[in-house]
Amino acid sequence: MKIEDCRADFPITRDLIYLDSAATSLTPKPVVQAMVEYDLRYRANVGRGVHRLAAVATHRYRDAHDAARSFIGGESGTLAVTRNTTEAIGAVVAGLPWQRDDRVVTTLLEHHSNLLPWLRLRERGVAVDIVRPDAEGNLDLADLEGVVRDDTRLVAVTHASNVLGTILPVREIAGICHDRGARLLVDGAQSVPHLPVDVAAMGCDYFCFSGHKMLGPTGTGGLWMRRPDLEPLFVGGGAVESVAVDGYTLAPGEERYEAGTPPVAGTIGLARAAAYLREIGMEEVRRHEERLAARLIDGLSALDGVTVVGADAPGERIGVVSFTVEGMHPHEVAQVLDEAAAVLVRSGHHCCQPLMEHLGFSDGTVRASTYIYTTKEEIETMIATVEEISRRAI
Amino acid sequence: MLYRELPIVKVDDETFVSATHPVVEEMPLSVTVNGRHALTAMTSPAMLREFVVGFLYTERIVRDLAEIESIRIEGNAASVLTKNPFAILTSHKTVLSGCGGSTSFLDAGRLPAIRSDLTLAPETIRAATKETLDSDLHRITGGIHLVGLFDAEGGTIRIAEDIGRHNALDRVVGHGLLSGIDFSRTFAVSSGRISSEMVRKCLVANIPVIVSRGATTTTAVEAAEAGGLTIVGFVRSRKMNIYTGRERVRGASQAAGGG
Numbered sequence: 001m002k003i004e005d006c007r008a009d010f011p012i013t014r015d016l017i018y019l020d021s022a023a024t025s026l027t028p029k030p031v032v033q034a035m036v037e038y039d040l041r042y043r044a045n046v047g048r049g050v051h052r053l054a055a056v057a058t059h060r061y062r063d064a065h066d067a068a069r070s071f072i073g074g075e076s077g078t079l080a081v082t083r084n085t086t087e088a089i090g091a092v093v094a095g096l097p098w099q100r101d102d103r104v105v106t107t108l109l110e111h112h113s114n115l116l117p118w119l120r121l122r123e124r125g126v127a128v129d130i131v132r133p134d135a136e137g138n139l140d141l142a143d144l145e146g147v148v149r150d151d152t153r154l155v156a157v158t159h160a161s162n163v164l165g166t167i168l169p170v171r172e173i174a175g176i177c178h179d180r181g182a183r184l185l186v187d188g189a190q191s192v193p194h195l196p197v198d199v200a201a202m203g204c205d206y207f208c209f210s211g212h213k214m215l216g217p218t219g220t221g222g223l224w225m226r227r228p229d230l231e232p233l234f235v236g237g238g239a240v241e242s243v244a245v246d247g248y249t250l251a252p253g254e255e256r257y258e259a260g261t262p263p264v265a266g267t268i269g270l271a272r273a274a275a276y277l278r279e280i281g282m283e284e285v286r287r288h289e290e291r292l293a294a295r296l297i298d299g300l301s302a303l304d305g306v307t308v309v310g311a312d313a314p315g316e317r318i319g320v321v322s323f324t325v326e327g328m329h330p331h332e333v334a335q336v337l338d339e340a341a342a343v344l345v346r347s348g349h350h351c352c353q354p355l356m357e358h359l360g361f362s363d364g365t366v367r368a369s370t371y372i373y374t375t376k377e378e379i380e381t382m383i384a385t386v387e388e389i390s391r392r393a394i
Numbered sequence: 395m396l397y398r399e400l401p402i403v404k405v406d407d408e409t410f411v412s413a414t415h416p417v418v419e420e421m422p423l424s425v426t427v428n429g430r431h432a433l434t435a436m437t438s439p440a441m442l443r444e445f446v447v448g449f450l451y452t453e454r455i456v457r458d459l460a461e462i463e464s465i466r467i468e469g470n471a472a473s474v475l476t477k478n479p480f481a482i483l484t485s486h487k488t489v490l491s492g493c494g495g496s497t498s499f500l501d502a503g504r505l506p507a508i509r510s511d512l513t514l515a516p517e518t519i520r521a522a523t524k525e526t527l528d529s530d531l532h533r534i535t536g537g538i539h540l541v542g543l544f545d546a547e548g549g550t551i552r553i554a555e556d557i558g559r560h561n562a563l564d565r566v567v568g569h570g571l572l573s574g575i576d577f578s579r580t581f582a583v584s585s586g587r588i589s590s591e592m593v594r595k596c597l598v599a600n601i602p603v604i605v606s607r608g609a610t611t612t613t614a615v616e617a618a619e620a621g622g623l624t625i626v627g628f629v630r631s632r633k634m635n636i637y638t639g640r641e642r643v644r645g646a647s648q649a650a651g652g653g
């Protein structure tokens with residue numbers, strides 16, 4: 001499928017200019033249809049029954065599970081379906097045997113979901129080293145290398161910043177981690193929807209992502225493990241091979257991480273979303289968004305009174321651009337964009353309050369984020385509207 | 395491994411000796427289609443995907459490969475989903491009967507006729523038969539059937555081993571489907587008897603010639619006549635018997651004498 005032909009599958013794009021895909025993406029009709037088909041035609045629990053609906057539902061669920069895993073190049077590892085990235089990161093925190101004086105390294109670029117779990121570990125005596133980017137938001141790899149020590153158990157970094165759109169060199173970071181014997185967790189919430197991702201080539205140990213940012217349903221995500229070496233967050237139905245009163249044996253594979261009825265319709269929808277993206281091609285998705293982001297940065301930077309955050313950051317980026325308008329609160333800008341031009345953007349701290357403080361934007365920023373259904377014309381409308389707003393503000 | 399060394403007692407006249415002997419592996423494979431049980435096959439634990447695809451096709455449960463959405467094989471169970479699973483899913487009838495090959499039946503009016511202009515030289519048939527029977531597993535265990543699929547020039551497309559010759563034929567058909575082979579330019583060689591069942595599968599798959607080192611049956615010959623399939627049996631050293639479809643074996647039309 002050609003990327004410019006996809007808009008018909010997203011009814012919301014007929015009326016509104018949706019530039020908040022980094023928060024959650026729109027979902028196309030085929031994804032919704034795949035879920036409706038499950039619910040109306042073969043709904044049954046999975047992995048538990050022998051009747052015909054259970055057989056078909058189980059088959060489709062397992063195929064969907066495999067499709068989600070292979071979408072991120074994860075065939076060699078184990079994928080557990082989770083509710084979202086936050087739950088996947090939480091499962092890693094809960095599943096590792098932490099000891100007092102263990103160390104974790106993370107960065108100030110992280111989303112709260114990849115920061116708070118580590119800050120909470122301090123209560124258990126784990127030391128947390130936080131690497132700070134420069135004033136433009138660039139992370140110096142040497143700074144990270146400097147704090148990863150022999151007693152660092154885990155490094156947790158984002159693959160792409162949800163505020164700046166910058167992409168981190170995760171492959172190089174994996175090299176640093178493995179030299180020091182530390183494991184690497186990559187938060188892929190912003191990368192899986194927008195870039196070709198190959199977790200095996202990346203060299204990470206844990207990879208977390210969300211379905212709802214990649215055209216899939218809310219309430220779906222994944223935790224990929226190079227080796228299934230985590231203690232499961234929950235145990236119970238479906239996660240076991242056998243149970244007796246005096247003990248139980250957990251299932252060997254992914255089932256051990258999916259106690260309870262999984263999101264069957266959701267996972268089927270997630271797999272359909274992955275197939276939809278594959279039909280377009282992730283390289284094409286990346287190129288499309290890179291072009292849009294470049295135009296956004298150029299257009300907004302040229303406006304008086306508008307500051308684009310990290311505009312000069314080198315390297316590749318996803319379609320995420322943050323900016324401020326002098327004399328206006330970001331929420332106010334977002335509200336005017338909505339009311340004046342039906343342009344929907346995010347405003348505030350973007351779940352990155354420490355980063356906002358560090359970069360000197362204590363009120364946060366306005367963030368525009370694109371996806372496959374975003375057009376050049378929509379970007380021009382947005383830039384023209386911001387221009388009007390900024391003129392009135394000055 | 396398709397066989398296991400098992401302990402036995404070897405008897406020679408009045409002498410009894412403990413020994414081991416290679417025994418060919420057999421496993422039950424339950425096949426469900428859209429959640430309905432289609433069959434339980436006793437089969438060899440190899441080329442299971444090919445077997446399932448070939449079986450579904452030669453039993454005409456699917457009309458072509460594109461109808462299959464997905465096949466999952468886990469342990470002794472193969473689950474097949476077709477692209478529109480709902481017709482079978484909601485049926486109250488047993489649309490697919492059970493074990494023992496009772497799914498297939500011979501009704502010439504319902505079977506397709508061969509559409510092929512393939513002709514073969516007798517030497518091609520001899521060489522392919524030799525090639526098919528040259529199996530280590532066959533030699534070691536003495537308990538395996540072989541079916542080979544060959545192209546018009548006698549080149550080997552695939553040789554399959556199985557405890558049952560129908561299963562072995564399904565395997566090479568499955569392999570052919572998965573590799574996009576044009577069956578009208580192929581022929582099959584079997585180590586065992588050419589039954590009506592084998593004929594039926596060849597007609598459905600449009601394989602124009604079936605060859606065996608062994609015999610055939612009257613019902614097989616009748617079905618082959620009706621469908622225009624060539625049956626060649628008793629291919630041994632320089633000899634072979636052409637039962638039906640002689641026009642496909644070069645030189646056979648000039649046959650002299652006989653009744």
